[in-house]
Amino acid sequence: MESKTYVYLNGKVIGHIDNPQKFVAEVRAARRKGQISGEINIAHIEKLNSVNINTDRGRLRKPYIIVEGGKSKFTPELAERIKKKEINFSYLVRSGIIEYLDAEEEENALVAIDEASVTEKSTHLDFDLTSILGLSANLAPYAEHNAISRQAMSVNYMKQSEGLYATNFNQRFDSRTYVLFYPQAPLITTAPYEALDVKRHASGQNLVVALSTYYGYNMSDALVINKAAVDRGVGRSMFYKSYTDEERRYPGGQRDRFRMPPPTSEGYMGEHAYSKLSEDGIIEPEMAVDEGDVLIGKVAPPRFLEENIGASGLEERTRDDSVVLKPGENGVVDSILFTETPGATRTVKVRIRSIRIPEKGDKFASRHGQKGVVALIANPEDMPFTASGIVPDILLNPLSIPSRLTFGHLLEEIAGKASAVSGNKFDGTAFTESGRDRLSQYGEVLKSHGFDDNGNEVLYDGITGRPFKASIFTGITYYYRLYHMVSNKMQVRSRGKVQILTHQPTEGKARQGALRFGEMERDALIGYGASLLLKERMLDQSDKTTVLICRQCGGMGYYDHIKRTQICPLCGNSSLAEVEISYAFKVLLDEIRSMHIMPRVKLKE
Amino acid sequence: MANTVNTSSKYIVDYGEPVGMIAAQSLGEPGTQMILRAFHFAGIESTIATSGLPRIVELVDARKKPETPITYVYLEGEYAKNINKAEVVLKKISEVKMSSVVRRVLENFSKGIIKLVLDTQALKANDLTPGQLSQKVAKKLDAATKVDSDGNILIKLKTKKLTEVRSISVKLMKDVVHGVEGAGKAMLQKDTKSGEFYIIAAGSNTEGIIGIEGVDKSRIYTNDVFAMYRQFGIEAARNTLVRELVTTLKEQKIRVDPRHLMIIADAMTYSGFIKGVGRHGLSGQKQSVFAKAAYEETVKHLVNAAAFSEIDNMRGVTENILVGKQIPIGTGSVHLAIKKEDMQKVKPESKHKK
Numbered sequence: 001m002e003s004k005t006y007v008y009l010n011g012k013v014i015g016h017i018d019n020p021q022k023f024v025a026e027v028r029a030a031r032r033k034g035q036i037s038g039e040i041n042i043a044h045i046e047k048l049n050s051v052n053i054n055t056d057r058g059r060l061r062k063p064y065i066i067v068e069g070g071k072s073k074f075t076p077e078l079a080e081r082i083k084k085k086e087i088n089f090s091y092l093v094r095s096g097i098i099e100y101l102d103a104e105e106e107e108n109a110l111v112a113i114d115e116a117s118v119t120e121k122s123t124h125l126d127f128d129l130t131s132i133l134g135l136s137a138n139l140a141p142y143a144e145h146n147a148i149s150r151q152a153m154s155v156n157y158m159k160q161s162e163g164l165y166a167t168n169f170n171q172r173f174d175s176r177t178y179v180l181f182y183p184q185a186p187l188i189t190t191a192p193y194e195a196l197d198v199k200r201h202a203s204g205q206n207l208v209v210a211l212s213t214y215y216g217y218n219m220s221d222a223l224v225i226n227k228a229a230v231d232r233g234v235g236r237s238m239f240y241k242s243y244t245d246e247e248r249r250y251p252g253g254q255r256d257r258f259r260m261p262p263p264t265s266e267g268y269m270g271e272h273a274y275s276k277l278s279e280d281g282i283i284e285p286e287m288a289v290d291e292g293d294v295l296i297g298k299v300a301p302p303r304f305l306e307e308n309i310g311a312s313g314l315e316e317r318t319r320d321d322s323v324v325l326k327p328g329e330n331g332v333v334d335s336i337l338f339t340e341t342p343g344a345t346r347t348v349k350v351r352i353r354s355i356r357i358p359e360k361g362d363k364f365a366s367r368h369g370q371k372g373v374v375a376l377i378a379n380p381e382d383m384p385f386t387a388s389g390i391v392p393d394i395l396l397n398p399l400s401i402p403s404r405l406t407f408g409h410l411l412e413e414i415a416g417k418a419s420a421v422s423g424n425k426f427d428g429t430a431f432t433e434s435g436r437d438r439l440s441q442y443g444e445v446l447k448s449h450g451f452d453d454n455g456n457e458v459l460y461d462g463i464t465g466r467p468f469k470a471s472i473f474t475g476i477t478y479y480y481r482l483y484h485m486v487s488n489k490m491q492v493r494s495r496g497k498v499q500i501l502t503h504q505p506t507e508g509k510a511r512q513g514a515l516r517f518g519e520m521e522r523d524a525l526i527g528y529g530a531s532l533l534l535k536e537r538m539l540d541q542s543d544k545t546t547v548l549i550c551r552q553c554g555g556m557g558y559y560d561h562i563k564r565t566q567i568c569p570l571c572g573n574s575s576l577a578e579v580e581i582s583y584a585f586k587v588l589l590d591e592i593r594s595m596h597i598m599p600r601v602k603l604k605e
Numbered sequence: 606m607a608n609t610v611n612t613s614s615k616y617i618v619d620y621g622e623p624v625g626m627i628a629a630q631s632l633g634e635p636g637t638q639m640i641l642r643a644f645h646f647a648g649i650e651s652t653i654a655t656s657g658l659p660r661i662v663e664l665v666d667a668r669k670k671p672e673t674p675i676t677y678v679y680l681e682g683e684y685a686k687n688i689n690k691a692e693v694v695l696k697k698i699s700e701v702k703m704s705s706v707v708r709r710v711l712e713n714f715s716k717g718i719i720k721l722v723l724d725t726q727a728l729k730a731n732d733l734t735p736g737q738l739s740q741k742v743a744k745k746l747d748a749a750t751k752v753d754s755d756g757n758i759l760i761k762l763k764t765k766k767l768t769e770v771r772s773i774s775v776k777l778m779k780d781v782v783h784g785v786e787g788a789g790k791a792m793l794q795k796d797t798k799s800g801e802f803y804i805i806a807a808g809s810n811t812e813g814i815i816g817i818e819g820v821d822k823s824r825i826y827t828n829d830v831f832a833m834y835r836q837f838g839i840e841a842a843r844n845t846l847v848r849e850l851v852t853t854l855k856e857q858k859i860r861v862d863p864r865h866l867m868i869i870a871d872a873m874t875y876s877g878f879i880k881g882v883g884r885h886g887l888s889g890q891k892q893s894v895f896a897k898a899a900y901e902e903t904v905k906h907l908v909n910a911a912a913f914s915e916i917d918n919m920r921g922v923t924e925n926i927l928v929g930k931q932i933p934i935g936t937g938s939v940h941l942a943i944k945k946e947d948m949q950k951v952k953p954e955s956k957h958k959k
Contacts, residue, residue: 529623539929581929585927585928585929
């Protein structure tokens with residue numbers, strides 16, 4: 001039939017060949033010898049009778065050990081030399097022992113998952129089963145016992161965790177960071193975790209967790225945490241936030257100046273706002289600050305140049321452009337940095353610090369995609385306790401496990417317990433051991449220390465003192481404290497700022513805004529038939545204004561304060577009606593009028 | 606009996622109830638849960654038809670042609686019971702294109718001749734002879750045709766231009782040689798309950814199908830709302846809309862009270878022809894200038910209103926919210942019959958006094 005096989009280079013036909021197998025083998029051999037670039041991938045797709053060569057960017061590639069004739073090219077001698085640090089990884093790549101395959105070339109490969117399963121047909125050998133997962137996903141233990149979706153979430157939570165992100169955090173002026181007070185290395189780690197030495201920058205704590213309900217306070221992903229644990233420092237962290245400002249230069253030789261703004265300056269906020277500033281106009285370290293306090297006093301030239309600038313120009317007119325602590329924030333001035341940018345503008349950075357003690361509404365997560373929000377900080381005397389008097393740090397609702405298939409969480413909990421009682425760390429690297437073997441191993445450790453081998457424990461009700469009928473699964477789990485905290489997010493408003501254009505309330509926390517009563521909420525009220533409630537939301541609590549409408553011509557009039565009469569500028573009529581409309585509608589009428597269309601409002605008395 | 610009347614009267618919609626809004630929400634919210642283009646279960650009927658959200662959108666937008674038209678043709682008397690007779694009707698309906706009876710097309714551009722190599726088996730299956738086909742082609746193209754000794758059709762065209770010959774031959778392949786044009790491929794089905802035979806066609810040319818002998822004219826049904834409208838009128842179109850909406854939602858196991866769907870279908874058809882819900886249909890034909898401007902194409906509506914000096918009577922919902930008035934729906938739809946001031950003029954009647 002058709003004997004010619006087309007060859008595609010990056011998706012474009014460049015020619016045809018007769019013997020694709022031979023051609024592909026030749027290209028691969030040349031690549032392994034280093035005669036052509038190792039970044040070239042070639043694949044023979046039999047179904048389409050084509051040979052695809054890819055050299056373009058953006059292909060995901062994975063390294064494999066080459067297998068030839070049923071034998072891995074990575075010999076024990078090479079392993080020995082690597083141990084002695086005589087050779088490294090890139091040497092292996094260069095010498096044709098390891099090669100990178102892209103998605104298309106992988107279709108031609110038969111990869112053995114370990115040395116033992118290499119056969120005559122195998123073309124490649126994978127390094128380790130952990131390479132199925134990525135770097136971050138490999139840091140969580142018992143990944144093979146969790147649903148993959150949960151594992152993906154766990155990676156996300158790791159990125160949101162607080163810890164020791166850098167040892168020089170004291171010298172840095174990051175715009176916002178958190179540092180955990182007492183980070184701990186996890187009891188259960190994985191091989192990649194140890195290899196990367198992540199524990200030197202640990203970002204969580206080993207907590208005693210009991211899978212128990214507590215008066216409904218831990219329903220649907222809520223957490224109950226022990227007040228004594230919080231007092232001892234569980235989840236306690238420092239929040240750093242930096243404010244920056246610079247002396248900007250303007251065309252015309254004017255520039256900003258760091259100083260105490262004079263009371264004559266435009267937008268002066270009153271004496272008390274500047275009371276914490278020192279003489280140079282910048283706040284002192286270790287000063288306690290609250291919302292509305294000025295951190296950096298700065299004056300700027302006025303925004304608009306006035307005409308009589310020469311006449312009254314003896315005193316320089318200024319505008320207050322100070323940096324103020326944002327609403328809802330407080331803390332202590334931690335450090336101040338003076339510097340100069342290359343453009344010779346002076347720059348000041350002020351770092352504020354405040355302690356973040358876990359409170360109701362703060363977020364925690366384990367390494368298995370199990371997140372939760374603190375709903376109750378329970379008094380330790382009211383919490384369940386074990387026979388030996390241990391009170392759990394966290395009460396996790398048992399219903400959070402079965403539907404999410406995060407059995408790794410349970411395995412970590414029991415392994416953590418075994419680790420704590422025996423003083424040995426256990427390894428939780430994925431795919432290294434069967435779950436059954438692990439469970440029996442931890443069970444034996446627990447048993448030899450006088451605990452139940454299933455990790456269950458008889459708990460006593462802290463309020464009545466009676467033992468619970470069911471024994472409760474208790475153990476130690478590594479928990480992250482995530483940086484989503486209520487204190488940074490909560491906001492209230494009953495009245496406040498409005499937008500200039502529409503007179504409607506502002507939006508967003510930064511602007512002290514309101515919550516939008518949107519289109520769908522509007523539809524809900526219409527559907528309910530609550531016409532007066534709808535009017536209250538859309539008008540009375542939003543942008544209600546009173547305008548004067550001319551009874552004759554239907555145009556908009558105004559109140560003349562000098563003549564003390566209402567007047568319609570169009571027809572001179574002074575018989576106007578006061579009408580309540582939304583300011584947005586007034587703006588609409590104005591805009592229509594600006595398009596040379598005359599809208600007339602006809603009134604019914 | 607009295608009890609039944611009482612209970613049912615409790616469920617009568619009150620005056621001023623915003624039924625349209627509730628209907629829209631009742632269809633809109635489950636719409637968010639629907640799977641886009643779900644996979645179907647095995648079976649002939651549902652495998653062809655569009656379903657899920659695309660189908661709902663198609664119905665509500667009042668598209669002129671559905672993506673997958675289907676016609677259910679029921680048969681009369683003997684035809685419904687006898688499979689041989691039913692198959693006769695099937696053959697009359699099922700659309701056969703030229704391309705399915707022709708094996709190869711050979712074009713001779715220099716002489717302006719097209720040679721059709723016929724698929725004899727396919728011809729036989731459709732009760733056609735080369736002679737009939739050749740006559741049909743001759744009529745269609747107004748050209749001299751001839752059946753040669755091998756049973757192939759030779760067409761002598763008047764033109765010799767390459768592009769014209771090619772375009773004629775391409776068009777020729779799409780010609781319907783047998784069956785009803787636009788009826789699509791038809792299949793014979795047997796109703797498992799009543800045991801009668803009926804036909805499913807993947808087209809919606811009800812006008813063509815209805816004239817065929819043996820077809821039960823009163824029971825023919827298609828999911829093409831416009832075809833139903835042309836054939837049976839607006840009431841049928843409205844019922845088709847409701848039926849299609851209900852079945853589409855049922856397929857996805859979404860429960861919506863059919864009365865909401867009836868409201869939507871009524872709103873789409875009350876004017877005597879089918880209107881979509883969007884900009885070109887219901888929303889675009891609102892009375893109020895402001896309501897139209899608030900929905901889509903703001904400037905166009907305002908300019909038009911100015912050009913024709915339109916008056917907005919402020920009777921709808923959207924325009925009253927815009928202005929900041931109480932909406933004339935629900936609690937806003939009732940008014941005091943007597944003014945407050947006038948109440949004081951009224952003297953209390955002595956009826957209740959003894």
